[in-house]
Amino acid sequence: MYVDIGNALASVADPGVTRSELEGIDDQVAAAHSRIAEGRADNEFGYAALNLPALVDAGAIRRAVEPVADAGTVVTVGIGGSALGARTITTALTDDAGDSHVVLDNVDPDEVEGVLADLSFEDVAVNVVSKSGTTAETLANFLVVREAMDEAGVDWTERTVVTTGQSGPLADLAAEHDLPTLAVPTGVPGRFSALSAVGLVPAAILGCDVEAIMEGAWEAEATLGPSLFDCPGYAYGAVSYALEARGASVNAFMPYAERLEPFAEWFAQLWAESLGKDGGGQTPARALGATDQHSQLQLYRAGRRNTMVSFLTPRERPGVEVPEPDAEALAYLAGTDLGELLDAELQATEASLAEAGRPNVRIEIDRLDAHSLGELLYGMCAACIMAGELAGVDTFTQPAVEWGKETARDLLQGEETERTAAVEDKTELVVE
Amino acid sequence: MYVDIGNALASVADPGVTRSELEGIDDQVAAAHSRIAEGRADNEFGYAALNLPALVDAGAIRRAVEPVADAGTVVTVGIGGSALGARTITTALTDDAGDSHVVLDNVDPDEVEGVLADLSFEDVAVNVVSKSGTTAETLANFLVVREAMDEAGVDWTERTVVTTGQSGPLADLAAEHDLPTLAVPTGVPGRFSALSAVGLVPAAILGCDVEAIMEGAWEAEATLGPSLFDCPGYAYGAVSYALEARGASVNAFMPYAERLEPFAEWFAQLWAESLGKDGGGQTPARALGATDQHSQLQLYRAGRRNTMVSFLTPRERPGVEVPEPDAEALAYLAGTDLGELLDAELQATEASLAEAGRPNVRIEIDRLDAHSLGELLYGMCAACIMAGELAGVDTFTQPAVEWGKETARDLLQGEETERTAAVEDKTELVVE
Numbered sequence: 001m002y003v004d005i006g007n008a009l010a011s012v013a014d015p016g017v018t019r020s021e022l023e024g025i026d027d028q029v030a031a032a033h034s035r036i037a038e039g040r041a042d043n044e045f046g047y048a049a050l051n052l053p054a055l056v057d058a059g060a061i062r063r064a065v066e067p068v069a070d071a072g073t074v075v076t077v078g079i080g081g082s083a084l085g086a087r088t089i090t091t092a093l094t095d096d097a098g099d100s101h102v103v104l105d106n107v108d109p110d111e112v113e114g115v116l117a118d119l120s121f122e123d124v125a126v127n128v129v130s131k132s133g134t135t136a137e138t139l140a141n142f143l144v145v146r147e148a149m150d151e152a153g154v155d156w157t158e159r160t161v162v163t164t165g166q167s168g169p170l171a172d173l174a175a176e177h178d179l180p181t182l183a184v185p186t187g188v189p190g191r192f193s194a195l196s197a198v199g200l201v202p203a204a205i206l207g208c209d210v211e212a213i214m215e216g217a218w219e220a221e222a223t224l225g226p227s228l229f230d231c232p233g234y235a236y237g238a239v240s241y242a243l244e245a246r247g248a249s250v251n252a253f254m255p256y257a258e259r260l261e262p263f264a265e266w267f268a269q270l271w272a273e274s275l276g277k278d279g280g281g282q283t284p285a286r287a288l289g290a291t292d293q294h295s296q297l298q299l300y301r302a303g304r305r306n307t308m309v310s311f312l313t314p315r316e317r318p319g320v321e322v323p324e325p326d327a328e329a330l331a332y333l334a335g336t337d338l339g340e341l342l343d344a345e346l347q348a349t350e351a352s353l354a355e356a357g358r359p360n361v362r363i364e365i366d367r368l369d370a371h372s373l374g375e376l377l378y379g380m381c382a383a384c385i386m387a388g389e390l391a392g393v394d395t396f397t398q399p400a401v402e403w404g405k406e407t408a409r410d411l412l413q414g415e416e417t418e419r420t421a422a423v424e425d426k427t428e429l430v431v432e
Numbered sequence: 433m434y435v436d437i438g439n440a441l442a443s444v445a446d447p448g449v450t451r452s453e454l455e456g457i458d459d460q461v462a463a464a465h466s467r468i469a470e471g472r473a474d475n476e477f478g479y480a481a482l483n484l485p486a487l488v489d490a491g492a493i494r495r496a497v498e499p500v501a502d503a504g505t506v507v508t509v510g511i512g513g514s515a516l517g518a519r520t521i522t523t524a525l526t527d528d529a530g531d532s533h534v535v536l537d538n539v540d541p542d543e544v545e546g547v548l549a550d551l552s553f554e555d556v557a558v559n560v561v562s563k564s565g566t567t568a569e570t571l572a573n574f575l576v577v578r579e580a581m582d583e584a585g586v587d588w589t590e591r592t593v594v595t596t597g598q599s600g601p602l603a604d605l606a607a608e609h610d611l612p613t614l615a616v617p618t619g620v621p622g623r624f625s626a627l628s629a630v631g632l633v634p635a636a637i638l639g640c641d642v643e644a645i646m647e648g649a650w651e652a653e654a655t656l657g658p659s660l661f662d663c664p665g666y667a668y669g670a671v672s673y674a675l676e677a678r679g680a681s682v683n684a685f686m687p688y689a690e691r692l693e694p695f696a697e698w699f700a701q702l703w704a705e706s707l708g709k710d711g712g713g714q715t716p717a718r719a720l721g722a723t724d725q726h727s728q729l730q731l732y733r734a735g736r737r738n739t740m741v742s743f744l745t746p747r748e749r750p751g752v753e754v755p756e757p758d759a760e761a762l763a764y765l766a767g768t769d770l771g772e773l774l775d776a777e778l779q780a781t782e783a784s785l786a787e788a789g790r791p792n793v794r795i796e797i798d799r800l801d802a803h804s805l806g807e808l809l810y811g812m813c814a815a816c817i818m819a820g821e822l823a824g825v826d827t828f829t830q831p832a833v834e835w836g837k838e839t840a841r842d843l844l845q846g847e848e849t850e851r852t853a854a855v856e857d858k859t860e861l862v863v864e
Binding site for chain 2: 345412
């Protein structure tokens with residue numbers, strides 16, 4: 001993993017950070033790194049995420065899922081951190097760009113019906129993931145999936161794997177039916193758990209090289225140290241923090257690889273839930289290169305000066321030559337390759353933002369493979385934890401979602417509470 | 433289409449707009465509506481988009497694509513406004529949620545290779561869309577697709593439909609090979625062209641009710657008038673404008689329906705390219721309910737006060753009952769329906785934002801069908817044009833993307849220009 005922060009410097013961009021300001025921030029980074037190291041040593045909640053390379057045995061995960069390793073399709077039933085990491089990994093690493101991994105991470109009846117109608121259940125492994133074992137959306141969907149399997153004459157207990165915490169309804173159910181069960185590692189919040197069973201089970205079932213993912217994570221772990229100038233993850237976290245403090249309240253995350261599109265979603269959760277608190281935190285805006293040059297670039301270059309753009313790109317791509325064009329006007333495409341075209345678009349977009357004084361950062365990985373992906377996932381977790389330390393927020397909690405969660409539960413149970421009264425009393429001004 | 437702006441009022445939210453401020457803005461709306469009506473009367477560039485219900489003959493589009501109407505899969509080759517509308521419509525309206533519509537809107541060799549490997553070309557209709565007929569990504573991909581069809585022994589001229597402007601390489605090619613050709617209506621920018629051949633061709637091939645889409649658009653057209661209080665589209669545009677002026681620099685667009693996820697992408701282009709200029713414009717952040725409650729909600733409720741959340745939801749959904757749970761802890765799910773659960777989540781999230789004083793707006797459609805979708809697409813185009821008039825920007829251009837486009841072309845041609853020199857001279861500070 002390589003992080004190029006050149007276009008975040010004040011000599012290029014506004015908002016931007018000067019080299020001497022970066023030196024100053026590097027002292028804070030050293031202090032934050034000590035705090036992180038202490039937290040890791042105690043396996044403290046959240047910091048434990050950076051211990052996953054030591055805590056997780058990829059081979060054991062592979063062995064645990066052997067009973068369902070014949071499956072052609074994995075159906076993950078989970079939401080948020082229980083789904084995004086898993087989808088990110090299979091989309092990046094499977095030959096079919098993740099088509100063999102179906103994720104039920106919503107309770108939309110249209111979607112659930114459509115997905116279930118298309119499945120051959122005898123060929124499916126169901127992967128149910130909930131740390132608490134009580135997540136309403138996940139459990140409701142799981143009940144629906146179980147019933148559909150029953151109706152199709154397939155024994156769901158033969159085709160289901162569970163990943164959950166040590167106790168709770170899902171752990172009980174797994175014990176009762178003797179299902180293969182994997183543990184959500186203690187001390188690791190959902191959004192930081194991609195490099196554990198939570199993220200690795202579907203990849204393991206579909207035959208991805210989960211050991212290589214963890215080797216990549218180890219490699220990233222070895223870069224952690226007291227200076228942002230020696231650690232790509234910390235460099236990204238520290239520069240994002242510095243740009244935010246100078247006005248970049250939006251972080252547009254733009255992979256130049258279709259198979260990394262879910263990575264941008266994973267990043268968006270990591271960034272928003274970890275750093276979006278106490279009236280601060282960057283808004284992650286998901287984008288995709290080159291597609292969104294034709295959609296968002298106008299804004300990033302000419303709108304408010306409130307956006308840093310984060311590019312993410314592999315250094316190597318497979319070759320797909322563009323055939324000889326038969327029209328004069330297309331002659332400039334002769335002899336090119338789709339990957340060359342995509343790389344040229346990235347370089348041009350990066351330069352176009354710099355030319356307009358808009359800050360941007362480029363993250364590179366060697367290629368789209370298991371090792372690089374492990375490095376990237378670990379590196380960005382480290383980046384987020386560093387950004388949280390520098391901002392002084394409680395990186396590992398998400399208190400603001402509780403109010404809504406409890407209210408939804410009250411509404412479903414038909415209870416009348418202060419919160420459901422707030423729903424009833426909504427201020428309406430409807431134009432139709 | 434219904435737009436509830438109650439939770440954008442200053443009595444609920446900060447930033448928020450008072451009722452008397454809204455009355456003042458309504459005078460500006462009346463003036464802007466006159467300007468829009470004039471532009472429409474002259475079929476002026478951009479404003480012509482609001483004339484599409486009169487200009488477009490859905491039946492003629494259906495008849496034009498008859499030669500390929502036997503196709504099981506449509507492959508659209510296009511990018512930005514030439515792809516997003518088409519994908520939005522087929523995802524919303526087909527039984528397979530758009531799986532039968534494959535969109536090549538990027539030049540990623542990994543993706544293009546993967547897509548082509550999976551296709552049976554004899555069952556495919558290729559839909560090539562480029563207004564200028566020179567878009568690099570589109571033409572490169574089309575050359576690759578043609579070659580793949582040749583190699584598969586399928587005559588691409590029998591399976592290809594072209595949508596383009598009146599002249600250019602693509603128009604020439606269509607004439608040369610006698611391909612079914614549809615016109616990009618004059619005066620309609622790409623991102624405003626969903627309700628024309630640009631957006632309707634794949635839907636027509638796949639048997640969606642394109643006539644009903646246009647009837648919905650007619651219905652929305654009939655609501656245009658001099659007051660925001662009588663026109664849902666204008667109400668949304670005016671309130672977004674007012675909230676932006678008061679600090680809501682981010683518009684988080686959050687449909688509560690999986691099949692409307694591409695709609696959020698379509699909206700993001702519309703908003704970003706049209707309004708992101710002269711140092712202003714809201715940043716569209718794409719989200720999805722209920723999924724992103726577990727990802728972005730923490731930030732929207734407790735981060736910077738810079739975000740308005742736009743909910744979009746159908747009033748009716750299909751019924752999918754949640755089976756009786758067998759564990760005590762899940763008893764509250766007994767007797768519910770997935771749609772009820774999703775609706776409760778929306779109500780709770782909306783109330784949770786209001787409780788924290790965060791502005792939000794709810795857009796509703798009757799149900800996810802062709803008529804409602806036409807209404808919605810037209811209504812949001814009107815919203816965007818109104819927001820642009822109020823902000824005083826040149827809504828229909830996207831000048832900031834030209835620099836990068838030209839630079840990418842120079843790079844590919846190996847030309848040395850001032851722009852390619854800027855790419856060469858990039859300021860680097862790489863951490864690895």
